[in-house]
Amino acid sequence: MTTHPDTLNLLRETDLGVQMGLYTFDQLLDRIKDDRLKQIVTASRNDHRRLQGELRDLIKGYGSYEEDPSLMTKAMAWMTGNMKMSMDDSDQTAADIITRGCDMGTKTLYKYMNQYDHADLSVRDTARKLIAAEEDLEKQLHPFL
Template identity: 30%
Template sequence: MDGNIEILNFIYQNSEMGTETIKHLIDITEKSTNEEFKNILYSQYNEYNKIFKDSEKMIKDRGHDPKDINKFQKITTYIMINMKTLTDKSPSHLSEMLIQGSTMGVIDATKRINQYDDADKDVLELANKLLDFEKDNQEEWKKFL
């Protein structure tokens, strides 16, 4: 498999995990009165979803099928979110979790961009868009700590 497909599948899976995680947190915070927090969740969900769809299209345009996150990883993430929010659903605690997730995203995206620096320009642009988005997310959640 070529580097373009490798990095696109990374973007696809990263943004898929982002949409799944935030969708779950939206459900958890549905009774929250912190509208600003919920609005940011919705905004980030929409951006992850856009990146997800863009990466899916780029993979298919190159004649491949995207690789979904495996079911075990999805279930594990779902359970971990439920455990970590069992006793504390506060915006501060959720922000800390989201910052940790985005930090992992920054590290992983940076590694992939460095590893596949010879990838097509449009692929690297999408990878950098994801990287910048993850960095912005880190900053956006800090105000709730």
């Protein structure tokens, strides 16, 4: 039995979302000064790493390939984050960057969940977990904006 293309597409997009979240956390964590904000972001990074492990298991199970975010995507994220932080190196700016990333990530995943509606339930479940993690993080960051 072959795997439905929707499964592989949603798996790839969810994996890319986790990778971009981890990339952003790693980029900003050392610049955050507030201990509580640092704890929130660190906990979310750990949650994303756990989801990344789930995704790696799914990727192996489906025989899919791993794909890194494009160099252009990473460069744009790096430039945006560093430009904003260089203009205002504050926790509020870091929280804003992460919140915008969460918003963009959840919108994108909702779109792909709808687009790839024939994806296997295990992949859809992991995508839902990432959406929930991003929405939760966004709420936790509201006091820092």
